Amino acid sequence: MKPYLTLLLLLTALPRMAGAEVHFCGLDEAQELNARALMPLAEAPSDLPPWRVERLYKQSPADLERALEALGYYQPEIRQRLVRDEDCWHAHFDVTPGPPVRWRGLEVGISDAAASDPGVQALADRDRPRAGEVFNHGDYTRYKNGLLAAVNARGYFDAEYSLAEVRVEREALAADLRLQLAAGQRYRFGELSFTEGIIRQRILESYSDIRSGEPYSSESVNNLLLELNSSGYFGSVSIDTEPLDEADKTVPVTVKLTPGPRRIYSVGLGYATDTGRRAGSTSPTGGSTAVDTSSNRACSAQN
Incomplete structure (x- = not known):
């Protein structure tokens, strides 16, 4: 020791x-x-x-x-x-550090179909650098990448920058921005399909505001995912929007579902004076969902 x-x-x-x-x-x-x-x-x-x-x-x-x-x-x-x-x-x-360089000239242009899309214009103005603000490379890069990602989310999948440059004049302490985004054509929703066959197609579709032929929006896809996840009827939910149809400019939406706990469903029709014809599905465990066929939307879900 x-x-x-x-x-x-x-x-x-x-x-x-x-x-x-x-x-x-x-x-x-x-x-x-x-x-x-x-x-x-x-x-x-x-x-x-x-x-x-x-x-x-x-x-x-x-x-x-x-x-x-x-x-x-x-x-x-x-x-x-x-x-x-x-x-x-x-x-x-x-x-x-000395005095900072500040933004002077700011030119952000968007061409093609997105030029007349109010949603894209709002995205371009959001977080956009302003004249007189201190120039920051990180903020510029985030704005440029964020604008492209936001435009993609609205269905402009062919969008790309034809011009993206910042010129800094050291003596003048000034920075000039020039961005030109060629957005291309906006894609539209293609076929909406579901892999789970226990619940009828029309009931599954009632959870979604996606319609074939309408302009694509990632917000609609995310809303569908949230609606199906919160329904309580499925063990897992995933949505695939690949591959894009570049010829027809459409986006297929394939919803992959796995069943949750085993249930027995019965479907019946009724009529309510305030909403019109309604369809409902019930299970012995008490879970239910009601669908207003006049709006084709799920109204409530209880488990």
């Missing part, structure tokens, strides 16, 4: 090696986070060979400039120093 105790005491008595440190002065939280993310020196371990530390230290001003430019600061002043001690090294950066 004595050798073991002696070794344990020696290990606990050893001093802990100090970690390498990179200090920033003059940056706000967002600027420092981006600087650390783009500066390899900030991730360097304390036992990195001195020649490697020197190389990373020398390239750090360029890394720091790149990090600040992404946030709109193109004229930083950087002062730096590297300090070594017995255990490790410490890098210090005193930074004055």
Whole structure:
């Protein structure tokens, strides 16, 4: 036991090696986070060979400039120093970010069928950069990608940018945006089909506002998924909208259902003075759903 105790005491008595440190002065939280993310020196371990530390230290001003430019600061002043001690090294950066670049000219154009689609125009205006705001590469990229994704969600699956550029004038501290989105033709819903055969097709269709030939919308697909999931009749629900019919510009909708707990259904017809003819399905467990045939929508579900 004595050798073991002696070794344990020696290990606990050893001093802990100090970690390498990179200090920033003059940056706000967002600027420092981006600087650390783009500066390899900030991730360097304390036992990195001195020649490697020197190389990373020398390239750090360029890394720091790149990090600040992404946030709109193109004229930083950087002062730096590297300090070594017995255990490790410490890098210090005193930074004055300078005035930011701001948006000046903003040109966002949408062509083809989407040019007259009010929904697309609303999407283009949402989160759009405004003149006078600080230019931020991340915000621009999110806007550009978000607009394309939102247009796709409305059925413009052939949409692509014919022009996407930002020009920055460093001396003028100004950025000009030019985006041209060629949307193409809007796709329409194709055939709506269900794989589960226990419940009648017309009852399943009552959960959906999707109609063949109408303009495609991912919102309608999501609503159908939520309606079927909340019905309580199925163990799982998935919807497939592939493959697209590029010739006819249609989107097939295939709903894949697996049965939930086994139930016996009976269907009957009735008439209500306020809603007209109604169809209902019931099960011995008490679950029921009522369908208003005048609107072809599911009215209620109880389980």
